Amino acid sequence: MTDDTPPSAEWRNFYGRIHGKTLRPAQKVYLSEDLASLRPAGVTREDNPARDPIDPAGIFGDDRPIWLEIGFGGGEHLVHMAARYPEIGIVGCEPFVNGVAMLLGKIRQAGVTNLAVHPGDARDLMEVLPDASVAKAFLNYPDPWPKRRHHRRRFVTQDHLRSLARVMQPGAEFRVATDIPDYVRQTLKEVPQAGFDLVGEGGVAWGDWLSTRYEQKALREGRVPHYVTFRRR
Template identity: 70%
Template structure:
């Protein structure tokens, strides 16, 4: 990857999980070196913004459109689908797994969507520098389950992540969580309301504008039942 400013893991915090998987195909390497730079919001990484000064959200898409945030977009199916279905919003995705970033950029090019911005790093980087109340909707779809009890503190649904998320979301904004892990459901229902969100819906069927992802399909193949939760920022 030729973008020398890419720093997905600022030195002041722990990072859990993988950044690289299988060897990238030549086309995927091209997406990262030739296309990712134009999609990246500026002033997010510690190298670009060492003082962690607030960024201007209007500069991300050069207008004042509503901003939606996807936390860990996996292979990018949901992010591209939502960007295409809602062309008047700005879709921001954060994902430190570089193979997923390459897959997303390929999907963006194939779909021709232009209302997307991609941070190839931890969502906390983005939440560090966004002003208060600028995110109109946020998504956490099939996050890393960290199934062992001693690793539950690594999950996104902990105060370390939820309190900054609450800060950057607008009053009344929707936070959607999808998972197939029962203990993740329980932790979500326990921790998210404590951070200032109220439960709106708890369902076994997906939202009307949902698109099935590879992670949902894997869960169904392996006999696990997905749960879809919606919260409102209060």
């Protein structure tokens, strides 16, 4: 497929590569020993070809509120939030294998038990979650797809955002953090059209925010972080 392929004809990724540097031996152990017990069942097309809805209560074994992080990078923010809010169940989605391995190491170190990990496309999870099943969602430093012809691959497009809106509860908070001004522009334009109200935006982070390695890299390179908060209508 090419960049001229009609939107209905392809399943565009809103992320880049899924493999990076060679995994360290310890990271391979984390993947082989820890991942299976942390990944939600019935999410992949192989496990659930009919795309039947899953029961969110089955992810953590109870009816606790579910939060969702779309692309957790190295997992710093995900583990931080899990430790800060032990009563919440947080599901992180990340197709980048190295990031998944890094997260699993952090989970071991922190000892948190309220995390689930989908090592793949967040759209696969959103596709099988029931309506209004997510109480909060995070999109932190997503792939910016800087070339104009690739902007339709960003997560903040209607196809992705409407899927997110469907699974979020009325009044649920959606946070976006990025250091790319044009990503902020597109976020402010597209997210409200998908059923969200803007709550606030600017250079001041949320009170429970943990600066990630991607944010630290942006700061070192002179880019300014921007934080945007929406609420599901």
